Amino acid sequence: MNEIQKFEQYLLINIPIPDSETDVSPYVKEILNGEYEVVLKNEFFSSIILNLIDENIEENISINNDNCKNWFYISVASFLYFIQSNWTGPFKKEDIDSLLRLRRRASTYLSFHDQFNENVSKSELLYFAKIILNNDQLHKHLPSSLWWLFRVNHIHQLILEEASENLFNKSENLIKQISISNLINNDSLRTLFNIEVAQFYFYYRRIQSSEIYLEDARAVAKLSFDLEGALGKRTKYQQQAKPQLYLNAKVDKDLFPHRVCEILPKVINLSDDLRLEKVEFLIERKNVELGCIEEAIIMTKFFQLKLSQPNDQLTDEEIIPYLNNVIDNTKNWSLRMSALFQRCILESNNKRTIERSLSQIEYLIDQLNISKTFISFRLDLFFASGMNPIWLFKKHLANMMLNLGMVKGALDHYLSLSLWEDVIICYTILEKKYKAAEIIQQELSKKPTVKLWCLLGDVTEKVEYYETAWKLSGEKSSRAQRHWGLYYYSKKNYKESVVHLKLSIELNNIQESVLERLGFAAMQIKDWKVAASAYRKYCVLEQSNFEVWNNLAKVYIKLGDKRRAWYSLQDAIKCNFNKWEVWGNLMVVSIDLGHFSEVIHCYHRIMDLKGVYVDIEILSILSKAIINNVKDFYENPSRKYLKNTLELFGRLTASISNNSDIWILYAELTVLKNNGMEYQKAIQYFQRAYGAAISNPRSFKSVEDVNKVLGICLRLAEISMSYLTNCSNTQKKVILVSVKLCLQSVIKKVEDLIWEDQSGITENFIKVKENLKIVLDLLIEIQNKED
Known part of the structure; x- marks a missing residue:
């Protein structure tokens, strides 16, 4: 690409031309002085414009070495005059006569099947500038025309009422071209x-x-x-x-x-x-x-x-x-x-x-x-x-008046700006919703548009108006399908809503709110593939909504893709670090996938947020994985997480002392350390588990609950016996007495139970009695030695 020329730099930065520069075109000086009308009304340019044929104007623009600069000057002047007319002011009512005939064509060209903002002034200026700057020959001769086209596309987007995927893609392509050119040297x-x-x-x-x-x-x-x-x-x-x-x-x-x-x-x-x-x-x-x-x-x-x-x-x-x-x-x-x-x-x-x-x-x-x-x-x-353009200044003024309760004053501004959605809001506040329908119908009688038919459908809740808007657009309006789909969405008719919202997205992919609702509606009818597609596209556009990431994870789980669910939840956490429910979802998916370090991290974080939190199912799976030394997500033995898991249980039991399940798991994990001190701790934890179990009024109400208490006693006896081999007689006696009291107490409670069928607990009950006999025999043996 050619080197950017000095006059191109002056125009891009809008800086005054130094007095030393004598070879700069007078058109450049006029543009830099803000005399855009002077350039556009120049006899030379006016004659060129008038000689253009309305049909296929693009093909009638001849760019060559002799006149490429002139076309460039006129495009920049036309574009900047459009900016003055809609953004910076001062605003002038006079039109450029030679360009006025292009206004209708500009309306069609710039609208993209949906009307652009009704407050736009002198749209033919933007259209004319864009037609010229889109010329490939101009890009070869004058590199800065690419940058000006990028600016034109951005301004074009700002006058549209819908985000345009077409403009976005074209502008991104221009960014790439400019980035690798000599333009930004x-x-x-x-x-x-x-x-x-x-x-x-x-x-x-x-x-x-x-x-x-x-x-x-x-x-x-x-x-x-x-x-x-x-x-x-x-x-x-x-x-x-x-x-x-x-x-x-x-x-x-x-x-x-x-x-x-x-x-x-x-x-x-x-x-x-x-x-x-x-x-x-x-x-x-x-x-x-x-x-x-x-x-x-x-x-x-x-x-x-x-x-x-x-x-x-x-x-x-x-x-x-x-x-x-x-x-x-x-x-x-x-x-x-x-x-x-x-x-x-x-x-x-x-x-x-x-x-x-x-x-x-x-x-x-x-x-x-x-x-x-x-x-x-x-x-x-x-x-x-x-x-922002002038109409957004005025809209914000109206918004403030509405917030202050000046509804009629705000309504007048909205009417002057043709902001029909806000007009509907004002009439709804004034309890005159019928008036909004009347005004929209009056506007439709002047000039039927897709937007007006859609708004009439919103006000009257009649589906046929959305269909009229759709047909008026030649079945190309994303707005018509969006309003249609949202109507069904508001009625909780999610099946019909998905049909129309999906089509709206196909026509225009850059609609965050529509994607979010499409995802939700698809979830309601269990169309998981459509929901996943909608939420994925939303997350590309808007990456800071934790609820959408969370929903996307749920959809992936329904599809059986837990890995992608895990990554989605990681992104949800980044968006909202303080939502314990998201941490809970991440913990569940992590345990399924074997991300045990993440499970421990999630549990700690939930406790940070909630204070007290118990999830026995998660704790049981994590503990069993470590006890059995299963492979984690990365194919590493899970016993490596024993230390961190014990720290988690230490924190849990410090705040929750009456949950027998937690004490049992804590004790079983402690045994894994396989040394005397840890065995002693494990015995204490089983005793705490026993105490928590029998203090629960429900402990002896069912076969399952009784077997649980009997199981704690059996495990307590088993661990105690294992520890005795390394103890002095005094220590043995203390431990055995403690175990004896637990076993005798539970045997008496079970014997006092009056059930028709005790067969479900017979096996464990017999084992407890056997262990009690062993304990008593050992105590007698120790006593004989002392005597």
């Missing part, structure tokens, strides 16, 4: 590219993929940042300083070149009667000056943490220092806008900050329409900022 470009790729993966919630590029960006920039604590005060009347989090950032190289925007969105003051505007630290902290690209890395880290952590107040406390660092220090317009918007989202959940959040979002919306800040400055690092 310097640190500044490489860092910027890594940030933009991370932002791309955030949309699809590919957290692990994003981390790779975020870490590379941080490493190239030689930027380090960590959360640290320092004493400070958060409230006005706080007497004692407490530890507060802040972000400590350091750079070990010169900052990347950047320019300063003088007119930035202002920060609205909190104006609270209790909270301070900022945390007041006891020791003044010195801020490290960062460049805009370095700040973009910190902002990207914020997004990564926000997506990967649980959505709760603790997470908010941990990620807000990243936002504050950007808000307080950045001189970049897009980063400031994006950071302030994200803070509005976080603060909208707190009663002390929601008023500031409401005022701030209203101010930001106004700023998008004000032309004080030059357009060119607004585009600096735009693609690395994670900034």
